[in-house]
Amino acid sequence: MTDNNPNIQYGGKSLFGASVGILMLDARFPRIPGDMGNAMTWPFPVHYKIVRGASPDRVVRQQAEGLLGPFIDAARELVADGADGITTNCGFLSLFQDDIAAAVGVPVATSSLMQVNMIQSLLPPAKKVGILTVSAETLTEAHLKAANVPLETPVFGTENGRGFSRFILNNEESMDVGAARADIIDAARELAATCPDLGAVLLECTNMVPYAADIRRELGVPVFSIYTFILWFQAALIPRAFESTILDSRR
Numbered sequence: 239m240t241d242n243n244p245n246i247q248y249g250g251k252s253l254f255g256a257s258v259g260i261l262m263l264d265a266r267f268p269r270i271p272g273d274m275g276n277a278m279t280w281p282f283p284v285h286y287k288i289v290r291g292a293s294p295d296r297v298v299r300q301q302a303e304g305l306l307g308p309f310i311d312a313a314r315e316l317v318a319d320g321a322d323g324i325t326t327n328c329g330f331l332s333l334f335q336d337d338i339a340a341a342v343g344v345p346v347a348t349s350s351l352m353q354v355n356m357i358q359s360l361l362p363p364a365k366k367v368g369i370l371t372v373s374a375e376t377l378t379e380a381h382l383k384a385a386n387v388p389l390e391t392p393v394f395g396t397e398n399g400r401g402f403s404r405f406i407l408n409n410e411e412s413m414d415v416g417a418a419r420a421d422i423i424d425a426a427r428e429l430a431a432t433c434p435d436l437g438a439v440l441l442e443c444t445n446m447v448p449y450a451a452d453i454r455r456e457l458g459v460p461v462f463s464i465y466t467f468i469l470w471f472q473a474a475l476i477p478r479a480f481e482s483t484i485l486d487s488r489r
Contacts, residue, residue, distance in 0.1 A: 259321025365437025
């Protein structure tokens with residue numbers, strides 16, 4: 239129990255003021271504004287921890303084999319340093335959701351995929367949420383089940399496009415942003431064409447966030463992502479204090 243004296247402050251961790259800890263893949267591709275690996279994306283401070291050896295190829299194409307231990311160790315370090323909640327910068331890490339949550343003792347949001355059921359509950363009964371992913375061919379039932387995503391949820395990937403999937407999965411140090419945007423818009427159109435009752439889009443890939451507004455303009459439906467998820471997540475870790483406003487309004 240803490241003292242209610244406002245003049246007494248308490249420590250117990252190394253860093254303060256950043257509630258969200260982000261587990262980062264070991265990658266070198268450009269992280270433009272909007273990408274969760276670009277610190278300027280966030281309207282609040284965050285902690286970062288790179289999981290060495292966790293390349294995009296290994297996590298996405300190889301099912302993150304052999305990486306659970308390193309991710310748990312990195313998550314524990316973030317919590318020890320001061321993080322009040324943990325997320326990751328790859329939706330495919332839904333596979334590790336339960337294990338990381340059990341290991342660190344704080345809230346964990348490994349994947350944007352975890353939003354699917356909530357999004358579906360927001361939509362009219364005749365509408366569906368569809369998923370855009372960096373690799374539909376390797377987004378398995380195991381990934382979806384780990385995030386409680388209904389297996390009939392429509393999924394479409396960018397792997398057959400001009401370069402977005404290649405830029406990310408091959409960890410290239412330069413990226414044609416125009417080509418990446420075109421790939422994602424094309425994939426969004428294909429998703430809508432295969433799912434005429436599409437009511438919302440969920441971006442599995444955290445690197446798609448910079449193009450969310452483009453998808454919204456193209457399809458005219460809400461677009462959810464790791465960004466929308468972690469804004470919600472952080473708002474619960476550090477709720478806005480309204481008490482002083484209430485007191486001021488009584489004067």
